[in-house]
Amino acid sequence: MTGDNGPMTALRAPFTTLALRQAVFCVVGVVSAAAVLAVPALVPALGVLILWATGAMSREPVPAVAPLFLVLFPLTVALLVVLAAPTGRAMGTVHRRLADRLLDVHVDAPPPRSSKQVGALVADGPGWRAVGYGLLKVPLAIPQGYGVFCYVFGPVNLSYPLWWPLFRNHPPGTQLGPVWALTPFGPLGARTFAGTFLIAAAGLAMLLAAPWLMRAGTAADVAAMRRLLGPRRLAERVRELQVSRARAIDDAATMMRRLERDLHDGAQIRLATLAMNLGMATEKLGTDGAPPDLAQARELVTLAHRGAKDALADLRDLVRGIHPPVLDNGLGDALATLATSSAVPVAVTVELPDRPAPAIETIAYFCAAELLANAAKHSRATRVGLGVMRSGERLTLTVTDDGAGGANPDGPGLTGLARRIAVVDGLMRVHSPAGGPTRVEIELPTHV
C-alpha cells in the first residue's frame, strides 16, 4: 500500500482500516504528548491548588508562596527522578502494545528491572530510554496531530455542499454571516453555495493528505520505539556481559577454593590419618614371626578401616556437590532424587519434551537444591512444590511452599542464585509476602 501502485491506491488510502488504526494511534500519541507537556506544570499547579484550598489566595499579599514552593520544588524534582523511569516504562509498554495491535509492528520488551529497590528504579537504563521516548512524543505529535486533524475534518469539510441547502434556505435578501470551516491553513469562510465547493475541495485535499501525514508520524514513532523501547543497546548488553563474566570467573574461583578446602580438611586428612594408623599397625605386626602387639594392631586396623569408609563417604558427598551423577539421566530423575532427600515432603512435576543443555540442567538442579534447602531451613513449610515447565526456548523452574514467607530476594542466598542464573541470561522472580506462601520462579534459556 505505498502509493507507487497508482492513483487508485492513493485515493483508496483514507478508506483502509490501516488508516483508521493509524488515526487511533495518532490520537493516543497527541494525548501522550499533552500529558508529557503537562508534567512540568505539576509544581505550580499543585502549589496553586494548595494555596487555593487553604484560602491563602484571598489574602493580600499571598504570604505562603515562597516557602511553599521552596518545599514543593525539590519534592517534585525528587519524585520526578524516582518515578520517571517506571512511568516511562509503563508508557512504553502501552505504546508497544498499541503498535502491536494497531500497526502490526512488534517491538520486543526491554529487560525487566533488576530489583524493586529505589536504587534500581533510578539506575534503570531501559526505563530512562523510555523516558527519552516520552519526551520525543512531543515533536512526534506534530505530524500525528495534523494527520488526525485532516483525517477528521477532511470529510467534514467535504460534506459542506450537502448541508448548505438544508440550513441556508432563507428567503433571498437575508443578511447572514459566512459559514466557517477549519483547514490546516486557517479557517475558511463561505458565503455562497458555490463557496462551499471550495471548502469541499480543501476537505478532499485534507482527506487525501491525511494517511500520508499519519503514516509519516507513525513511521517516525515506530523508529523511535525500536531505538528507545526495545531490548537494550549493544553497549549496555556488552557491559552486562562483562559484569556477568566477571561474576562467573569469581564464582568459578570461589568454587575451586571451596573444593580445595573440602578436600584438604576432609578426604585428605582422613587418608593421611588412615595411612598413619596402617603404618603403626604394620609396626605392631612386626616383619615376620609372631606379632609383637597383636591387640594394638587389631585396634589400629579397625581404626584404619573406619577411616577408609569415612574418607569414601566424604569423597562421595564432594563428588555429588560437583556434579550429581544422576543428572546424567536428565533433570527429571535428578530432581526426583533430590526431592526424596528433602526433610519436607516435595511434589515434583517435570514437563520437558526434550533435554535442555547440560549446563542449564546443572544450574536448574543446583537452584532447586538451594531453594529446597531454604524452604526446609527457613520457611517452616509442610509441603513444597517443585515444577519444571518448558515453553518455547525457555525453561521455568518453580518452587512453592506453604511456609511463613518473608524470603528476602536481596539476601545472600537468593542473590547468589540470581548471580548464577544471570550468567546464562536467566531471570528470578520471588514472591514471598510475610506470612507466606512463597513462590520462586526461575526462568532459564534451554540452551546457552
Place this chain on the structure above:
Amino acid sequence: MRVVIAEDAAMMREGLARLLTDRGFQVCAAVADADTLRSAVAAFVPDVAVVDIRMPPTHTDEGLRAAIDIRRDHPGVGVLVFSQYVETRYATRLLADRPTGVGYLLKDRVADVADFVDALTRVASGGTALDPEVVGHLMRAGRDRAGLTSLTPREREVLSLMAEGRSNAGIAAALVITPGVVEKHVANIFAKLGLPSSDGDNRRVLAVLRHVSG
C-alpha cells in the same frame, strides 16, 4: 623426649599423639591453633614442636609464622613443620636464618612411622629433616645453575639425601651401601660443585641448600 603438637584436625592430632606416645615421646600438649601453640611452647619448652601450617582462623600459613616465631624466641626448641603439600618458598622462609633444629615434611610421611620418628628425633636434637619433595623441587630449580648435571645419578641421590638432612649413616642405610662408600660420594660431590668440604651434618646441609637454591 618432650613434644608439643599443633594440628587443627582432631583425628590427625589424636593419631599423632598416640603414635608419639607409643614411640616413647612425652606429649606435653596437643593444641589446635597457632596462638595456643605459642603459649604451650613458652610454658613447656619442649624438645620439639610438630606444627601444621594451615590452622584457624585464616587457614593459610599461621602455623608457619608461629614456627618462625618459635625458632626466634626459643632457639633450643626444634620445629617440625608438616603440611599436606610442600612449598619451596615456605622451606626457604623456614631455613632462612639457620638450618638447625628444623624440619619440613609432608603429612603423608607419618605413614612410614620409623622414618617419621627418625626425622622428628633428628630435628629435636638440632638436626634437619627436609621432605624429599622439597629437596626435589630445589634440585630441579637449581639444576643448571648449580652444576648438578655433572653429578652421576648415584651422586645426585646422595646429594638429595644430604639435603634432606640425613647423616652419612642414614644415607648408607637408605641406599643400602657402606658408610665408607657414602663418604667417597660426598667428597666427589663437594669437589664437583666446588663447595668447601665441611664436617657435621648441619653445616653440610646448609652448604648444599645454599648451593642448590642459589
